[in-house]
Amino acid sequence: MVELLYFPFYLGLLILVSPFVGYYMAFILNAKLLPFEEITFKFLFSGTPSSQTPKQYLNSLVLFHFVGAVILFLILKFQNYLPFNPLQIMGMDWDLALNTTISFITNTNWQAYSGESQLSNFSQMFGLTTQNFLSAGVGISVLAFVSRSIVSAKINRFGNFWQDLFRSAFYILLPISFFVAILLVGQGVIQSFQEPVLSLGLDGVSETIPMGPTASQIAIKQIGTNGGGFFGVNSAHPFENPTPISNFIQMFSILFLPASCVFLYGKITNSFRHVWVIFFVMLSFLVLGFASVYISEWNFPGNLEGKEFRFSLTESTIWLSTTTAASNGSVNSMHDSYSPLAGGIAIFQMMLGEVIFGGVGTGMYGMFLFLILTVFLSGLMTGRTPEYFGKKIGSYEIKWTLFGILSPTVCILIGTALTIFLESGYTAKGPHALSQILYAYSSAAGNNGSAFAGFAADTLWGNLSLGFSMLVGRFSVIYAVILVAGSLGGKVTTMSFDGNFKLDTPLFGVLLFCVILIVCGLSFFPVLALGPILEQLLISKGIFF
Structure with missing residues (x-):
């Protein structure tokens, strides 16, 4: 009985808390001046930074990521010369360091390495955790830019990137992460600089157990929808996730x-009213995804390999559903161990492009592109001029909207096809092998970061191709969103009439749901049919891979 109430309680708390936190975030991002901000900006900019045009905002964003990438790459490549390295771990190979750098600056946190054995504490703290804050802050900043542009009065300046990033990181992400980290430490998640512990296992084999500042990284990995764990098995590790409460x-x-x-x-x-419609469209996808995963796993009761007995079926399936609905990528069980249908749902949720809530900021600005597309198609069907918040949608906005939606799709399909022909870095055969590769490129292009563990990613081809997919998945969407929002922001807002298409009705919600489902379904159904769907049908006939 308690397990049946777990998911409704989870959703109810989400619905209750989200509006208040969202209003707080809006207050912070649109405030005139915040405590300590004036001192910081006087030091960095000799005064409060001025508002930027869309092009200036994009230039600042690209410059910030380039500098951050160079610094993180050097930390990872030369970590053996840096402090806080009790295991004397050597620097990463250049291709793995490059892949990891791209992964963390794009909020993907794809891990082709095992954190406790291939990264020093310095790399984890000052390299990866720092980028966890900053990449999530960028997502919030871009959403703030888009939101301001929609309601602008024919101006082309909608905020300053540096100010938005500073406020997102220091006034939103940092205090919430600090609070969550304290809660996690209280549940037994380690936060230590102790030397590694030598332990004798039940099999008589001596083992070195690394210690480290875990809780601080776990807090922002979840809050910022990053997903990269301190340990290789992520939140399935008892040092990262020891109790049902921490879970x-x-x-x-x-x-x-x-x-x-x-x-x-x-x-x-x-x-x-409009955003409540959007919220419930996202929630509908999440509920349908969870129900499909749960029912599929319930029908395979002996499918226990890769699952944690500390957590119930409900806890494991909710985690799989939420982590692939968001661009999080953390796991408390191994996704490669789930039934083909459950794994297929996880893949499809990532293929939707971070619009089932998605990443921090990225989910909503990714949904913004589908909103524009839905309004445009509705206008074509009804013979009305397509308008969003009184801003007329033209060919320029639609071209960039389709660019933002389809660019990650191209990376997923072409990356999967090329890997099948050029690379043999996977262990399974048949449709499950296709599912493993498809999952990897969906995760990379969707900036998710989770994986089917059977795919051997730490190869030259894997590191470079997945790194490229992460870059496209992140920056093609950001580029398109800022250009579309900036173009709309510079237009005159027309008066609303009774005949205008309403954006706050259940009908619009149904249309939005259908547009997302049809666009992604048409793009991916053939390859899903050859992978998880075919595998599910074969397993029902007793054929396993």
């Missing part, structure tokens, strides 16, 4: 800021 805290942390970003958008645009 719920982390699982709730995955979604509550992405859900709050929906209401951040609503507060800035003053469109509360």
Whole structure:
């Protein structure tokens, strides 16, 4: 009985908390001046930074990522010369360091390495954890830019990137992460600089157990929808996730800021009914995904390999559903161990492009592209001029909207096809092999970061091709969103009439749901049919891979 109430309680708490946190985020991002901000900006900019045009905002964003990437790459490549390295771990190979750098600056946190054995504490703390804050802050900043542009009055300046990033990191992400880290330490998640512990296992084999500042990294990995764990097996490791309470805290942390970003958008645009429609469209996808995963796993009761007995079926399947609905990628069980249908649902949720809540900020600005597309198609069907918040949608906006939606799709399909022909870095055969490769490129292009563990990613081809997919998946969407929002922001807002298409009705929600499902379904159904769907049908006939 308690297990049946777990998921409704989870959703109820999400619905209750998200609006308040979203309104707080909107207040922070649109405030005139915040405590300590004036001192910081006087030091960095000789005064409060001025608002930027879309092009200036993009230039600042690209410059910031380039500098951050160079610094992180050098940390990873030369970590053996840096402090806080008790295991004397050597620097990464250049291709793995490059892949990891791209992974963390794009909020993907794809891990082609095992953190406790291939990264020093310095690399984990000052390299990866720092980027966890900054990459999530960029997502919030871009969403703030989009929200301001929608309600602008024919101007082309919608905020300053540096100010938005500073506020997102220091006034939103940092205090929430500090609070969550304290809760996790209270549950037994380690936060230590002790030397590694030598232990004698039950089999009589001596083992070295690394210690480290784990709770601080786990908090922001979940809050910022990053997903990269301190340990290789992520939140399935008892040092990262020791109790059912720590499991719920982390699982709730995955979604509550992405859900709050929906209401951040609503507060800035003053469109509360509209964003509730968006919220429930996202929630509908999440509920359907969870139900499919849970039912599929319930029908395979002996499918226990890769599952943690510390957590129930409900806890494991909710985690799989939420982590692939968001761009999080953390795991409390191995996704490669799930039934083909459950794994296929996880893949499809990533293929949707971070719009089932998605990443912090990224889910809502990714949904913004589908909103534009839905309004445009609705206008074509009804013979009305397509308008979004009184801004007319033209060919320029539609071209960039389709570019942002389809670019990650191209990376997923072409990356999978090329890997099948050029690379043999996977262990399974048949349709499951296709599912493993497809999962990897969906995870990379969707900036998710989780994986089917059977795919051997740490190869030259894997590191470079997946790194490229991460870059496209992140920056093609950001580029398209800022150009579309900037173009709309510079247009005159027309008066609303009774005949205009309503954005705050259940009908619009149904249309939005259908557009997302049809666009992604047409793009991916053939390859899903050859992978997880075929495998599920063969397993029902007793054929396993």
